[in-house]
Amino acid sequence: MEWRIIVPLLCLIGILHVPGNAAQTSTNGTNSTFDIVFHINLEFKDVYSNINNNETIQLKQNITTQVVPVYSGLKNFQSFDILAFRNGSIAVEGKLYFNSSDAKPIVANLTQLLHDATFTFTLNKTLTKITEVIPAAVLPNASATAPPPAKTAVALAFKINQEFNDTYSNLSHPVTQELTKNIINAVSPVYRRFPKFLGMVIKKLSRGSIAVESEIQFEATNGTSPNLTEVKNALAEAVASGNVSIPVNASTITATDVSSSNGTVTNTTNSTTNTTVSTTATPPTKIATINVVFKMNQTFNETYSNNSHPDTIQLSNTIVNSVSPFYRRKFLLFLSMLIRSFSRGSIVVDSVLQFDASNGTSPNLTEVKNTLIEAAGNLSFQIDTTSINVTDISSSGTTTATTTSAATTLASSVIAEYNITFKLRDTFTSELANISSPTSKALEKNISDQCGVAYKYIRGFIRMVVRKYSNGSILVDGSLQFNKTISTPTVADLAKILADNVRNGTVTLQIDPTTIKVTDASGNVANKSPVLASMLTAFWMTLASLLLSAVMH
Structure with a gap:
């Protein structure tokens, strides 16, 4: 084989093996059925073996009416049908039906949606199993899937x-x-x-x-x-x-x-x-942001200073899951609750409530405070109602949801989260060690706004969240959040977009583009450091040289 053929072939191989350059394909959805089995921590009764028993029918209705809203946000969802109950606490066996109006659902997403939902019963999440039913047209010997009930x-x-x-x-x-x-x-x-x-x-x-x-x-x-x-x-x-x-x-x-x-x-x-709920949803044109600080009558744990610690995340989710329903009932424009940080005194909770302010109005602060006071007696934890402090921290003229960041957020069923770190060419000060300090909040807003500029053209982008700062010029540790029902960009794209916007001056923050690193939930990593690219280039050039030498001799 001539060297003029070998060298281009090696270059092509090298390109295909560089992380982030692999082509990605997608397929259009087809009519899909998924078998679903999940376990709820309730005592099994013998009558549940009879699907036509009145008590079984009541249980079936109770579970169905709670599970259907979980998947109704998927554009092509048709129905959920319970086929049987069996012993093992209570094992629920059923089917999920989807039509061809959108892409085929991913099993991992279906499982996560179920696990992220709130029910009146408790799921044993370790036993959930969802599998796609292979259609008869693909597997000739398979029996046809039963249609959804009339x-x-x-x-x-x-x-x-x-x-x-x-x-x-x-x-x-x-x-x-x-x-x-x-x-x-x-x-x-x-x-x-x-x-x-x-x-x-x-x-x-x-x-x-x-x-x-x-x-x-x-x-x-x-x-x-x-x-x-x-x-x-x-x-x-x-x-x-x-x-x-x-x-x-x-x-x-x-x-x-x-x-x-x-x-x-x-x-x-x-x-x-x-x-009713479409995957082409766009974020509100303006977000009203209310800072809510209150004390919980519990002992502070040192781990709560670390926003990434499992104990802190669990506490954050408990608060958000408990408090959010009261604001949803009171305020139709309520969007979400975010936990910024915890500090001593018993436990001081620094949180943010977000409301859609597209119509130019913000919620009344007294009503926001009173809603939490009224809810306090119905929460699973104790709040010192005299400690509740409410402040409007919305940025005037802001038109995107990227203005507000938070140290810790609830991982909802539609959020895809990417960890992002980078260095700012600036001097680290002791105030930045406290994410709630005025200096940290000012920098946090600037970073969130600037990243919003960089990522605003990616469909489904929600916000940039700053988790912490550390020394080393200023090392920023944060997360990028996207509506995963709209798009799930690759880590390579996210790293490149920010680096390109820094280099062309669109992002004015003094970010060192070679330090940008993005990681997704599966552990896939991309960074804009030139070291890896240089090493790969050198490797493929060396290999090409050796093979060329072998052919010529």
């Missing part, structure tokens, strides 16, 4: 006594998604007593205060539909008795049968269901 649907309409926001007209907007989730969580328990109840779907929100158009779906294997008067009265009675957490105007409730003639929900309905 459904019947009732159109349920009502008004909520709250001010309408223009963003609610877009069912794909994150604020609308949060509102629809709150409505479903508030109303679904009302219908769990109905036989064969499957779930609730929000179809449309419109003006007048907030006019809700929804569907209540039931399994229709026996060809019957629920009584419309009972459906209407169930919600009206729940509202009158104070058992619905949203302010529904009971006089506006209407119920209409919208099922097709064969007792199933039509494809049009399924399509609308899938668009």
Whole structure:
């Protein structure tokens, strides 16, 4: 073989082996079914072996109505069906159905969504198993997958006594998604007593205060539909008795049968269901950021000074999971709660509440404070209500969600998080050792804003979070957060984008681009140091030289 062929071939091989240059491909989704098995820590009863037993049906409905909202955020989700229960605390065996309107779900993401969710029962997360069912067309000897159960649907309409926001007209907007989730969580328990109840779907929100158009779906294997008067009265009675957490105007409730003639929900309905939450959602145009500081009546642990320690993360998640629901019920524009840091005195919690301020308004600080005071008696931990301090730290004129960073955040079901470190060419001061100091907060805001500029064109980018600073000029340790239902960029792309923006002057921070290092949750690493590239180049050039020499001799 001539050397003129060997050398280009070696160069091509070298390019293909450099990390971050490998081509990535994706495939369009097809109709997909996944077997799902998970275990809940409840005592198994013999009657659960009979799927048609009344007590078993009630358990099935309870679990189904809690699991369906977990996956309803996936654009092509169709339904979840429980097939059987078996002993082992209670092992739930079922199927997840998806259509071809979007890419095929990833098993790891389906598992993570289930594990990140909050239920009235406790999951044994070590025993969860989700596997894709191979279609008969791919595996000739396999039996065909059973279709989802037939459904019947009732159109349920009502008004909520709250001010309408223009963003609610877009069912794909994150604020609308949060509102629809709150409505479903508030109303679904009302219908769990109905036989064969499957779930609730929000179809449309419109003006007048907030006019809700929804569907209540039931399994229709026996060809019957629920009584419309009972459906209407169930919600009206729940509202009158104070058992619905949203302010529904009971006089506006209407119920209409919208099922097709064969007792199933039509494809049009399924399509609308899938668009209730879309993967093309865009972040709010402006975020209102409220700093909330309070004391917990617990003993401070030294590990709480380390935001990356498992004990600290667990405490952060406990607080966020406990407090967030109270703000969701009180504030329709509530987005999230972030824990910034813990410090001594019993445990001083420095946190941030984020609200959608796209309409130009921020929440009332007194209401924010009073919400936490009122919630204190219903939390799993004790708060000193006299210590609660609330401050608006929103940046005027800010138009992206990147303005606010936090030391520790709740890893929600839609967040893909990347660790990022780099050095700033500046002098480290003792104040930067305290992430809550004014100096740290000022630098934190600057870094978050600048990184927001660099990554704003990547779909799904949420924010840059600074976790800590350390000595070595100034070593910044943080995380980049993305909505993983929209995009999951590679570590190589993220490292390159920031380095390029530093070099071309778009990012004005004095970042040393050769120190940028990005790591994803799977441990994949990319950095912009020239050392690795130089070593690979030298290696391939040496190898090419040796082979060329061998051919010529």
